[in-house]
Amino acid sequence: MKTETTIQGLTASLSPARSSRKIIGFVPTMGNLHEGHLNLVREARRLCDVVVVSIFVNPIQFGPNEDFENYPRTLEHDSHLLAEVGCDIVFAPSVEQMYGHKPRLTNISVSDITNDLCGLQRPGHFDGVAVVVTKLFNMVQPNFAFFGQKDYQQLAVIRQFVRDLNIPLEVIGVPITRATDGLALSSRNGYLTEEQRKTAPIIFQSLKEAEQQLKQAVNLAEVLENIKQTLTQAGFIVDYVEARTLDLDKIEVFNQDVVLFVAAKLGTTRLIDNLQVKYTA
Numbered sequence: 075m076k077t078e079t080t081i082q083g084l085t086a087s088l089s090p091a092r093s094s095r096k097i098i099g100f101v102p103t104m105g106n107l108h109e110g111h112l113n114l115v116r117e118a119r120r121l122c123d124v125v126v127v128s129i130f131v132n133p134i135q136f137g138p139n140e141d142f143e144n145y146p147r148t149l150e151h152d153s154h155l156l157a158e159v160g161c162d163i164v165f166a167p168s169v170e171q172m173y174g175h176k177p178r179l180t181n182i183s184v185s186d187i188t189n190d191l192c193g194l195q196r197p198g199h200f201d202g203v204a205v206v207v208t209k210l211f212n213m214v215q216p217n218f219a220f221f222g223q224k225d226y227q228q229l230a231v232i233r234q235f236v237r238d239l240n241i242p243l244e245v246i247g248v249p250i251t252r253a254t255d256g257l258a259l260s261s262r263n264g265y266l267t268e269e270q271r272k273t274a275p276i277i278f279q280s281l282k283e284a285e286q287q288l289k290q291a292v293n294l295a296e297v298l299e300n301i302k303q304t305l306t307q308a309g310f311i312v313d314y315v316e317a318r319t320l321d322l323d324k325i326e327v328f329n330q331d332v333v334l335f336v337a338a339k340l341g342t343t344r345l346i347d348n349l350q351v352k353y354t355a
């Protein structure tokens with residue numbers, strides 16, 4: 075496995091794969107890797123000849139009061155994990171390498187689907203994601219790019235600008251990886267105290283309970299309210315509990331497949347999760 079820290083180095087490392095028309099798979103990450111990321115890499119390994127993983131904590135997708143400074147940087151440990159799952163190239167650029175020294179005057183802003191859910195709580199976040207992911211796509215020029223469904227809205231935003239801007243690659247969404255107690259794996263789980271970690275699986279439990287209630291024809295608004303109450307009683311500060319169609323449209327009545335979304339804080343740690351519920355008439 076090679077590690078590159080410059081765009082020039084990355085291009086040189088990818089050159090043989092490009093000239094022999096190998097299928098390039100790409101997994102963008104911010105590092106501090108867990109089994110969820112490794113499953114993205116395994117999927118890339120399964121479908122592609124060459125697997126590139128980027129590790130870059132992207133400053134422009136963090137709000138002023140968010141955890142950019144404290145976000146764990148664990149490149150050495152991440153590299154060991156990536157070597158074990160068959161990554162070929164790790165791309166770990168510096169902020170200077172990524173953004174240069176001159177001001178950036180171009181933005182990529184996806185409308186509508188970003189004015190909702192996490193977009194409301196984190197203004198500018200998805201623009202920051204769209205810019206960095208587009209830059210990474212241009213640097214790596216992969217055939218396939220892999221993203222986790224835990225960040226369902228992020229995945230929708232990326233699919234949207236890839237389609238709108240004719241970026242020549244296929245985006246693959248990979249199902250959420252969960253701990254045995256149901257907690258969706260996230261780099262931010264590491265911020266939880268031991269006590270909070272025991273409480274955190276209640277998010278998934280309340281989503282599963284909601285699924286049962288929907289199947290028993292409890293109305294959607296009541297189901298969402300029940301999730302909110304369960305979480306609040308367990309000590310979460312709820313940011314939102316919402317239902318959307320698979321395309322992220324608002325939905326009042328459970329008459330098609332829905333995605334249930336939760337964002338809630340335990341102490342200062344913000345956790346998100348979602349669950350797709352199938353509609354059967």
Ligand code: PAF
Nearest residue numbers: 102103104132203206225
């Ligand atoms: O999901 C993430 O880890 C980040 O938002 C991404 C896609 C790597 C962009 O920085």
